[in-house]
Amino acid sequence: MNQFGMNLFIKSIIVTSSVLAASAANAEWAKRGDIKFQQQFFTDNALHTATQSANSSIAGNAEFNKAIGENGNFTISPFFRLDQHDDERTHVDLREFIYRHSGDTWEVSAGLGKVFWGVAESNNIVDIINQKDAVEGINPEHKLGQPMINLLLLRDWGEVSLFVLPGFRERTFVGKDGRPRALLPVQSDDPLYESGNKQSHVDLAARVSGAIDEWDLGAHIFHGTAREPQLLFPSLTPFYYQMTQVGFDVQGTLESWLIKTESVFKTGENIKDHIQLVTGFEYSFYSVADSSVDIGVVAEYLHDSRGKQADTVFQNDILFGLRFALNDEQSTDALIGVITDADGGGHVFSAEASRRIGDKFKFTLEALVWSNGEKDPLLSQFQQEDYVQFELGYFF
């Protein structure tokens, strides 16, 4: 299916979803979701063509779930964003449109789904199934619905999950009128593929996971189209190559310590074989000074064996973060962090805080600052893109 076809497909499903959502007003559908108003302020003048210093947008996401018979379950989760400036950021998606049938020791799912793999805080390099909805923000937690058929085998020791992925979703990128972005916008409308089947290439994946006492372990293999494209110079055209990835993730939960590691090996015709690694810990101080406040310290090291040739900014970097949870009535919490390039390529500072207002609203503040990135060709392009973002969400 080409991009247009995929969009049409998704839009028609969204229309269907809206109709279903309307009927979801009755009690048979479990529903949850939010509508969020977002306001961004950019503190510096851009070095590129998107010169606005402020940007408004509104986004909505809902999840409707219905049991079908004794063992069936259907989930629909439409998403939209309307953005004041960026046409690329104005988009719709179906995060989920999936039927699941559960047996005693197995499950089969088919449709558009969302899957999470990984344990790390900074970057989940093993999390390969879904494409990133990168236009949603720097935070990689926003993901596009992935066409999939999934067989899950449940065992006493853990589970085996097998995937056939019959359609590819292109990564979204901030457009020419959007911020924050690099000096040139990615030409996301005209991507290149290694596979002649382009978006119709069928990818395969498998994961085995389980727990041994306080250690959670997972190992996976993926064969198919890379989720993260190479950006070809000088036009910044995304190139989606074919690759095989094997990797593992492990977390030890040892009282106040969480010990975390993710690693992958990637190989393919069009890439240099390489290893990526994220490893670190989180230590929590609970009920600090007999108050209800918890403070967590997070430290992670990110590595890419290609070094400077890596297509990621995380080739030799250190994350240090502090997490605060006030555990008050309004669930106030905050996370501040800095990612430092160990090769002297600069810092990225981030801060995020949120607080519930009443029972239905939540206020979130986010700020991102790029600093001293001159030596890093990618980070340096974000020097003028610092921003502060306010978000007010209504939840239902």
Added chain:
Amino acid sequence: MNKLYAAPIAIALLATPFSSALAQTAEERGLEIAIEANAVNDGFKDSTSSMKMTLINRSGKKSVRRMRAKTLEVTGDGDKSMTIFDEPADVKGTASLTYSHSTKADEQWLFLPALKRVKRISSKNKTGAFMGSEFAFEDISSQEVEKYTYKYLGDEEIDGIAVYKVEAYPAYKYSGYTRLINYIDQDRKVPLKTEFFDRKDKLLKTLSFSDYVHHDGEHWRAGRMEMINAQTGKSTILEFSDYAFATGLGDKDFSSNALKKLR
């Protein structure tokens, strides 16, 4: 043993013959009673229920949380339990899974619905506030005989009801309490009141139990619990409904995969 709803019942006392008490130290009787109380609470197999939690601050302002719970009785160890949150709306769909253990640390997972992520979390945080309430995690976790040592303090009356007064000392080194005092209805063998003393041995909180229902003629459960913080003036009221027992839940309903499927 059972989770939240029956937690204090776990430390409830069975009436023991006075003659046998004479031959025992107060500590021995306390332990004996705890073991018997534990046995009395056994045999519910599994349970499901709904809970409304009302947080009341000093100025009387209220905020409400709603959740549902499932518990699986595990013979010879702590129970398995799941809690799914319905309100406030921003945490709707969030769910937790706990395997409690009597002799080693509990195991705990959290499901974050927006990310579809199951996160293994530390269970060391016993003193923290559950959902911003006056209940600490250790107040609502599965209670096992081995988690306390005991001392029988004597008999008293609460609102004209004869009660046993029993002190319990947490064995867990990270507990927020030096001791608890339980007041147990001598007739129905259910707790009517628990007092919690902080690390400085000052009265911190008082928990009152009421609206007891004898479900299926077998399982006593309080319909209402009120925790009042003596130091801050804040309080939390828990109201329970929709209790069901022996519903046929099994191990597979308490797995991390099942956690993803809760609605």
